[in-house]
Amino acid sequence: MKKVLMKGNEALAQGAIDGGCRSYFGYPITPSSEIAEYMARKLPLLGGVFLQAESELAAINMVYGAAATGARVMTATSGPGMSLKQEGISFLAEAELPCLLVNISRGGPGLGGIQPAQSDYFQATRGGGHGDYHIMVLAPNNVQEMMDFAIEGFALADHYRIPVMIMAEGTLGQMMEPVIQRESVPLLTDKPWATDGCKNRKPNIINTLHLSPDVLEQRNMILSDKYQEIKRSEKKAETFMIEDADYIVVAFGLLSRVAKKAIMELRQQGMKMGLIRPITLWPFPDEVIHQAAPQVKKFISIEISMGQMIEDVRLAVNGMAPVEFMGRIGSVPSPQEITRRLAQMVEGEIK
Amino acid sequence: MEKQVLFAGFGGQGVLSMGNFLTHVALNSGKEVAFVPSYGAEMRGGTANCLVTISDEEISSPLTDSPAMAVIMNRPSLDKFEGKIMSRGTLVINSSLVDRKPAREDLLIYELEVNKLLEGLDNERSGNMVLLGAYIEKTGIVDIDKALENFSQIFHGKSDEFIKSNRKAFLAGIEYARRHW
Amino acid sequence: MKVVAKKPESLTEAKYHYCPGCTHGIIHRLIAEVMDELQIREETIGICPVGCAVLAYNYFNCDMLEAAHGRAPAVATGIKRLLPQNTVFTYQGDGDLASIGLGEIMHASIRGELITVFFVNNAIYGMTGGQMAPTTLLGQVTTTSPYGRKKEDSGYPVKMAEILALNQGSAYISRVSLHNPANVIKAKKAIKKALETQKNREGFSMVEILSTCPTNWGMNPLEALKWLEQEMIPYYPLGDFVSKKEA
Numbered sequence: 001m002k003k004v005l006m007k008g009n010e011a012l013a014q015g016a017i018d019g020g021c022r023s024y025f026g027y028p029i030t031p032s033s034e035i036a037e038y039m040a041r042k043l044p045l046l047g048g049v050f051l052q053a054e055s056e057l058a059a060i061n062m063v064y065g066a067a068a069t070g071a072r073v074m075t076a077t078s079g080p081g082m083s084l085k086q087e088g089i090s091f092l093a094e095a096e097l098p099c100l101l102v103n104i105s106r107g108g109p110g111l112g113g114i115q116p117a118q119s120d121y122f123q124a125t126r127g128g129g130h131g132d133y134h135i136m137v138l139a140p141n142n143v144q145e146m147m148d149f150a151i152e153g154f155a156l157a158d159h160y161r162i163p164v165m166i167m168a169e170g171t172l173g174q175m176m177e178p179v180i181q182r183e184s185v186p187l188l189t190d191k192p193w194a195t196d197g198c199k200n201r202k203p204n205i206i207n208t209l210h211l212s213p214d215v216l217e218q219r220n221m222i223l224s225d226k227y228q229e230i231k232r233s234e235k236k237a238e239t240f241m242i243e244d245a246d247y248i249v250v251a252f253g254l255l256s257r258v259a260k261k262a263i264m265e266l267r268q269q270g271m272k273m274g275l276i277r278p279i280t281l282w283p284f285p286d287e288v289i290h291q292a293a294p295q296v297k298k299f300i301s302i303e304i305s306m307g308q309m310i311e312d313v314r315l316a317v318n319g320m321a322p323v324e325f326m327g328r329i330g331s332v333p334s335p336q337e338i339t340r341r342l343a344q345m346v347e348g349e350i351k
Numbered sequence: 352m353e354k355q356v357l358f359a360g361f362g363g364q365g366v367l368s369m370g371n372f373l374t375h376v377a378l379n380s381g382k383e384v385a386f387v388p389s390y391g392a393e394m395r396g397g398t399a400n401c402l403v404t405i406s407d408e409e410i411s412s413p414l415t416d417s418p419a420m421a422v423i424m425n426r427p428s429l430d431k432f433e434g435k436i437m438s439r440g441t442l443v444i445n446s447s448l449v450d451r452k453p454a455r456e457d458l459l460i461y462e463l464e465v466n467k468l469l470e471g472l473d474n475e476r477s478g479n480m481v482l483l484g485a486y487i488e489k490t491g492i493v494d495i496d497k498a499l500e501n502f503s504q505i506f507h508g509k510s511d512e513f514i515k516s517n518r519k520a521f522l523a524g525i526e527y528a529r530r531h532w
Numbered sequence: 533m534k535v536v537a538k539k540p541e542s543l544t545e546a547k548y549h550y551c552p553g554c555t556h557g558i559i560h561r562l563i564a565e566v567m568d569e570l571q572i573r574e575e576t577i578g579i580c581p582v583g584c585a586v587l588a589y590n591y592f593n594c595d596m597l598e599a600a601h602g603r604a605p606a607v608a609t610g611i612k613r614l615l616p617q618n619t620v621f622t623y624q625g626d627g628d629l630a631s632i633g634l635g636e637i638m639h640a641s642i643r644g645e646l647i648t649v650f651f652v653n654n655a656i657y658g659m660t661g662g663q664m665a666p667t668t669l670l671g672q673v674t675t676t677s678p679y680g681r682k683k684e685d686s687g688y689p690v691k692m693a694e695i696l697a698l699n700q701g702s703a704y705i706s707r708v709s710l711h712n713p714a715n716v717i718k719a720k721k722a723i724k725k726a727l728e729t730q731k732n733r734e735g736f737s738m739v740e741i742l743s744t745c746p747t748n749w750g751m752n753p754l755e756a757l758k759w760l761e762q763e764m765i766p767y768y769p770l771g772d773f774v775s776k777k778e779a
């Protein structure tokens with residue numbers, strides 16, 4: 001198929017449509033609004049539902065309702081909007097309702113700014129609302145993946161009955177790259193649990209209230225088993241030149257591509273550098289990191305935050321090697337800057 | 352080969368359209384491409400810019416601190432980006448809106464008084480296409496004929512009038528580069 | 533030399549960031565002039581919305597806060613309850629007040645909160661680039677109503693002044709417009725009356741101000757003023773909806 005140029009946000013929206021999504025509920029916010037605007041143009045023509053909710057709080061609960069009917073449904077937002085959605089996400093997780101959530105992330109806390117950021121990592125990977133839950137988090141690093149992960153996200157969501165989030169820096173939503181649209185994608189799964197009218201079956205109930213302590217614990221155990229299974233099956237990472245690396249950079253999202261460029265540059269200067277790029281942020285791909293650790297002199301976690309993923313890197317390394325941090329806020333650092341700072345970080349040891 | 356070009360100017364000067372156009376032509380010439388715009392409130396404040404990467408191979412970083420080329424539409428953008436252009440790189444300037452000479456001596460510098468050229472075209476709005484035409488003609492970053500071929504596809508959905516006047520401006524830029532650069 | 537027009541003391545020297553033809557600047561000035569006339573600058577605390585006026589804290593020369601999107605009336609409540617003698621106002625757009633913040637504005641009015649709200653109705657989301665607002669007119673094209681607002685999908689444009697007038701806590705509710713000088717003068721009178729309502733502890737007060745957004749309406753400033761007059765005013769009638777003192 002022919003390559004076409006698309007904005008990251010629009011590719012993601014088109015991917016969702018290709019993945020069978022015909023319903024969208026959201027509230028505008030920069031730098032994610034193009035997703036809503038794309039859906040506003042396309043979904044009505046496909047007989048789908050586009051609704052601009054009065055707030056993110058309303059939007060996420062509309063998603064709750066739509067997901068309960070068995071439909072493929074999504075919402076997209078950024079920073080402050082994602083904070084408002086946390087209550088609803090906790091409910092979606094416990095009710096085991098599949099849906100696609102998108103965070104085209106910008107810098108916080110508070111209103112922050114609209115520039116690219118990765119500082120919602122904790123919120124996304126720890127289950128940002130109340131209670132004991134996780135959602136799956138995918139981090140694309142190019143526009144093609146924005147599209148592909150939207151398709152894959154729905155498949156994962158339906159398979160595990162879990163909310164799946166795509167988290168991408170604002171720049172990735174705004175930039176354009178060529179994409180190839182997939183010809184055909186898996187069809188909708190059967191959802192016997194859906195509350196879509198009880199004709200010819202017993203009524204279904206979707207709820208999150210478990211007043212009896214035993215039932216509550218049971219529910220948490222069922223969820224926990226599911227999370228363990230996802231951890232066993234769905235961890236994903238990309239590696240680049242780690243086999244002989246003395247130093248391994250860990251970076252995700254668009255930033256991982258910038259880091260890769262810096263690593264290629266440093267390789268040319270004779271420094272043995274490699275890259276591990278987590279593709280799933282939850283479940284975190286700890287095994288690749290753990291396995292590499294004994295041979296490595298140092299790990300460097302590069303993030304557009306003040307240091308969040310580094311905690312997962314440290315857990316994975318488990319004391320076998322030092323883990324250091326390089327961070328920026330308010331912009332994606334350039335390859336030149338990363339090259340310079342990485343060189344400084346390892347200089348002492350090479351001499 | 353990988354080349355990175357920065358386009359910068361005021362919001363509303365069509366800076367993003369310049370990058371957008373070049374990216375499309377490069378893609379249609381079989382290249383790998385990436386287009387990264389400045390976005391949101393950043394633009395309302397004044398300057399807008401975008402960075403285009405064109406490569407024969409897969410593009411790792413679509414970002415850079417030091418592009419090989421810069422096409423500058425106003426004075427604040429020259430002040431902001433002149434120091435960043437790669438050594439021995441190319442700097443193209445709309446000298447109608449830049450009231451100083453660049454200080455760098457290690458760059459290939461091309462200047463064009465865009466507004467003056469527009470006066471003869473009864474078209475005040477397509478200054479971006481003038482400079483883009485001249486820039487592409489001079490550097491050969493993409494094939495100029497390929498660019499001309501792509502006009503109606505890239506501006507798909509715009510009025511014939513619009514396409515015609517942009518094409519005219521683009522041709523005027525090419526003409527200028529052939530004669531003066 | 534006689535000074536004919538001088539910057540009110542209640543405005544700072546900062547240059548506005550608003551687009552050409554936007555009416556936020558006029559509204560700022562009217563509020564500031566009234567603050568000067570009532571001599572309340574030093575006792576006033578203002579709360580900015582999230583919207584194009586998010587930076588209004590740079591323009592008003594009094595204590596200012598910025599609130600989360602839609603929450604200004606709740607923040608104002610917190611301030612007013614702790615500082616009952618001070619003047620407290622919020623400044624909000626239609627997305628901020630009538631969409632995400634509907635709960636907060638409703639309950640501030642229900643409680644008869646002694647605050648004054650300046651509600652800028654420009655029928656669109658300005659700051660985020662022209663999406664539909666609850667006040668967007670039927671048929672109006674925005675980036676999230678690309679085929680024009682349809683009542684079947686998004687309901688009817690919300691009339692906040694009329695709605696809030698139903699709450700007994702509301703003491704002064706008025707709708708004004710800025711499409712010509714005569715109406716600008718009326719708008720200023722309403723702003724003054726609203727702040728006096730608060731001073732006199734009569735109850736909640738709000739002035740809804742019909743405004744233009746040439747950039748996102750895709751018009752030049754003159755066309756925008758005309759559109760306001762011809763399209764918005766017939767749907768959003770001007771005048772006082774509650775005025776307790778008169779009653």
Ligand SMILES: Cc1ncc(C[n+]2csc(CCOP(=O)(O)OP(=O)(O)O)c2C)c(N)n1
Pocket residue numbers: 027028029030056080081084581582583584585601624625626627628629652654656657658659660665
């Ligand atoms: C929780 C949250 N959701 C969304 C946004 C994005 N946002 C900023 S301003 C705005 C609406 C602006 O419109 P309006 O209130 O009408 O004011 P105007 O800009 O037109 O003056 C939105 C949706 C945000 N900042 N926070």
